[in-house]
Amino acid sequence: MKDFVHGRSFKVLLTLIFVMFGLMLYTASTGSSIAADAMGLVATPMQRVSTIVTNNAVVAAEPVMRSKEELIDENAALKKKIEELNAKLVHYDQYRMENAQLRKYLELKDENRDFKPVPAAVIGRDPNVLYKFTIDKGTSDGVAQNDPVITDAGVVGFISAVNTNYSQVTTILSPDTKIAALVTTTEEEKPEAAGETGAGTTGQTGAEPAFRRDSGVVGTDIKMADNGLVKLGFLAADTPAKAGDIVTTSGLGGVYPSGLAIGEVVTVKNEEYDVSLYAEVKPFVDVNNVRDVMVITEFEGQGQALDEAFGVSSDETEGQ
Incomplete structure (x- = not known):
């Protein structure tokens, strides 16, 4: 102490x-x-x-501290809520795509008032059937065989088989597809010689652009189709067609109305067995991955074009 x-x-x-x-x-x-x-x-x-x-x-x-039953009920409720939200998300995406389609159809109708387009969705692709797919519209929707199938970007193909509620589309990459077409080329006109210029005229100081349209037939083969290309054949030997030119439908044959975009020229080559030329064309529409299309069930001159293609007059068809 x-x-x-x-x-x-x-x-x-x-x-x-x-x-x-x-x-x-x-x-x-x-x-x-x-x-x-x-x-x-x-x-x-x-x-x-x-x-x-x-x-x-x-x-x-x-x-x-919570019971097993409470946790199970809560888990089930959360799963149900997730399913409802997913369903709403799917519906929202569908409505968004439908609205986008409707805008395109309205634009198409404004530009081509004679068209009667029917919207359709791609519902099936058979890997064993090349360059064809199935859509969800058929005769009950006014779709008929040989009706053209397009998107806002250009030609997809045509209706090759039709049923009540669905149809088969043969695409532009199929060798079965043949389309009368035009290629539009911009040429440079040569200015007139000085001696040929009339008195009192100023003469031209430069060349003015001119447009030339050459007709041909769009088709393809397996080799070109595998590369995503089609062929514009039967071009004249003096055609000025070149890479970058636009190819459109001419309206001949009755299957396609005139003025539909097909694709862009990649290159121009000589035919192997004659003096004509052909162009390799890249289609504007990726037909292997397209999801939504339009079927044109009516367009102005459709019947007349078919009559002319088969050499039958309108009077003869009316009497049949």
Whole structure:
């Protein structure tokens, strides 16, 4: 005991007692709460940590305190909500695509008021049947065999077989497809010679562009189709057609109305067995991946074009 009284620990203890006693006297005389403030300064961070730990513990323990049946019911409810949200998302995507299609149909109708387009969706592709697919429209929708099939970008193909509620489309990449077409080329006209320029005229200082249209027939073969190309054949030997020129339907034959875009010329080559030329053409529509199409069930001159193609007059067909 004697050693403790004379030891360092006892002296420290006495110092703390005097300090605390002094603080108490000062607090009592001034009405201040320095001791309380000091204790609060130390205790507040600890209280915050304690509160966070407690709250996390409660959250972590909550599933444990709930019954198995409650968790199963909640899981089922969440799954049902997810299914409903997925269904709404699918419907939203369908409505968005339908609205986009309708805008395209309206634009098509405005530009070609004689067209009667029927929107359709691709519903099947048989890997064993090349360059053909099935759409969800048939005779009940006014679709008939040989009706042209297009998108807003250009020609897709034609209806090769039709049923009540669905039809088969033979695409432009099929060797069975033949389309009367035109290729439009911009030529540079040569300016008139100075001696040929009439008196009083100023003469031309430069060449003016001129357009030339050459007719041909669009078809293809397996080799070209595998490369995503079609062939515009039977071009004249002096054709100015070149890469970048646009190929469109001519309207002859009755299957396609005139002016539909087909594709762009990639290159022009000589035929192997005669003096004519042909152009390799890249179609504007990727028919192997197209999802939505339009079937033109009516267009101006459709019957007349068919009559002319088969050498039958309108009077003869009316009498049949």
